[in-house]
Amino acid sequence: MNAHADASHIRLRSMLSDDLHQVAGLDTLSFADPWPQGSFEYELKASNYSLCLVAEDPHGPEGQTIVGALVIWLVVDEAHIATIAVHPGYRHRGIGRRLLAEGLLQAAERGAEKSQLEVRSGNTEALHLYYGFGYKAVGLRPNYYQAEHEDALLLDLDHLDIEFLGNLTQSLSS
Ligand SMILES: CC(C)(COP(=O)(O)OP(=O)(O)OC[C@H]1O[C@@H](n2cnc3c(N)ncnc32)[C@H](O)[C@@H]1OP(=O)(O)O)[C@@H](O)C(=O)NCCC(=O)NCCS
Numbered sequence: 001m002n003a004h005a006d007a008s009h010i011r012l013r014s015m016l017s018d019d020l021h022q023v024a025g026l027d028t029l030s031f032a033d034p035w036p037q038g039s040f041e042y043e044l045k046a047s048n049y050s051l052c053l054v055a056e057d058p059h060g061p062e063g064q065t066i067v068g069a070l071v072i073w074l075v076v077d078e079a080h081i082a083t084i085a086v087h088p089g090y091r092h093r094g095i096g097r098r099l100l101a102e103g104l105l106q107a108a109e110r111g112a113e114k115s116q117l118e119v120r121s122g123n124t125e126a127l128h129l130y131y132g133f134g135y136k137a138v139g140l141r142p143n144y145y146q147a148e149h150e151d152a153l154l155l156d157l158d159h160l161d162i163e164f165l166g167n168l169t170q171s172l173s174s
Contacts, residue, residue, distance in 0.1 A: 006093075007090070007093035007094055007095050007098075008173075009057065009058065009059060010055050010056065010057055010067060010068075010090070010093075010095055010098075011055070011056050011058065012053055012054070012055050012056075012068075012098060012099060012102050012173075013053070013054060013056060014052065014053060014054075015040075015044055015052035015053060015054045015069065016044075016054075017041075017044065017045070019054050019066050019069075020037050020040050020041055020044065021037065022063075022064065022065070022066035023037075023040050023054065023066055023069045024036065024037035024040055026066060026067070026068070026069055026085055026087055027040075027069070027083065027085055029085075029087065029088055030085035030086075030087075030088070031083075031085065032147065032148060033145070033147060035083060040052070040069075040071070043071050043082070047073075049073055049074045049075065050071055050072065050073055050074070050082075051070075051071070051072040051074060051079075051103060051106055051107055051110070052069075052070070052071050052072075053069070053070045053099060053102060053103055053106075054066050054068060054069050054070075055067050055068030055069070055086070055090075055095050055098070055099055057090070064087075066087075067086065067087040067089075067090040067095065068084075068085065068086040068087065068090065068095045068096065068099050069083070069084070069085055069099075070083070070084045070099045070100065070102075070103045071083045071084075072103050072104075072106075072107050074107060074110055074111070074112055077111060077112055077113040077114065078112060078113070078114055078115065078116055079103070079104060079107035079108070079112035079114070079115040079116075079160065080115070080116050080117060081100070081103075081115065081116075081117035084096060084099060084100060084103075084126075086099070091125070094172060096129050097129060097132070097172060098169070098172045098173060100129065100130075100133060101133075101165060101168045101169045101172055102169050104133070104157075104160055104165050105162065105165035105166060105168075105169050107160065108160040108161075108162045108165055109162065112160055113159065113160055114156065114157060114158050114159060114160060115135070115156070115157040115160060116154070116155065116156050116157075117130070117135070117154075117155050118141065118144060118152040118153070118154055118155075119152065119153050119155060120145055120148075120150050120151075120152060120153075121140070121150060121151040121152065121153050122150060127153070130155050130157075133157060134157055135155040135156060135157045136155065136156055136157070136158075137153050137154070137155055138154050138155065138156045139153070139154035140152070140153060140154065141153075141154060
């Protein structure tokens with residue numbers, strides 16, 4: 001993949017139906033147990049409680065312009081990070097952080113006051129990303145990922161500050 005080391009040209013936007021095929025492909029590249037395309041389609045079209053974002057490379061090779069995806073479930077006052085992935089060829093450039101900051105900001109603007117997620121206990125890249133946002137480990141779900149015999153850590157971020165997230169999204173996209 002002809003990815004640019006600088007990610008300033010990567011744009012974040014809401015997911016569209018036309019993105020679904022690429023989003024599912026990205027998930028397959030990112031997880032041992034990826035979501036089927038139909039799950040993303042449900043989140044996008046049928047659920048009123050989902051926030052679906054993508055990161056797009058307008059200069060990406062034909063057929064691969066979606067380089068990141070995020071789905072957040074809005075449950076009462078909580079933003080549950082359902083899935084986040086960045087294309088392997090585009091990682092370590094801050095795209096995951098931009099997606100998460102934008103998603104949390106939009107969730108907070110829709111009334112979320114805190115955030116929660118499950119993450120594989122051995123997923124150091126994701127843990128680093130989440131700890132950087134202030135998430136704290138509050139529980140362990142033993143053998144949650146049964147196929148891989150891996151525990152899940154339950155992480156909480158107990159206050160979503162709109163002003164902080166607004167400033168963060170601006171600084172990350174400039
Ligand atoms: C987790 C994931 C989304 C991060 O995306 P990304 O675009 O590479 O993340 P960023 O570039 O924004 O990095 C965010 C932080 O993680 C750090 N990081 C990235 N890769 C790292 C690694 N291999 N080891 C340690 N830290 C790492 C970055 O340095 C940055 O930290 P910083 O504040 O010190 O700069 C990506 O690795 C991914 O898609 N993984 C597979 C899917 C997955 O596991 N999703 C999470 C499910 S809970």
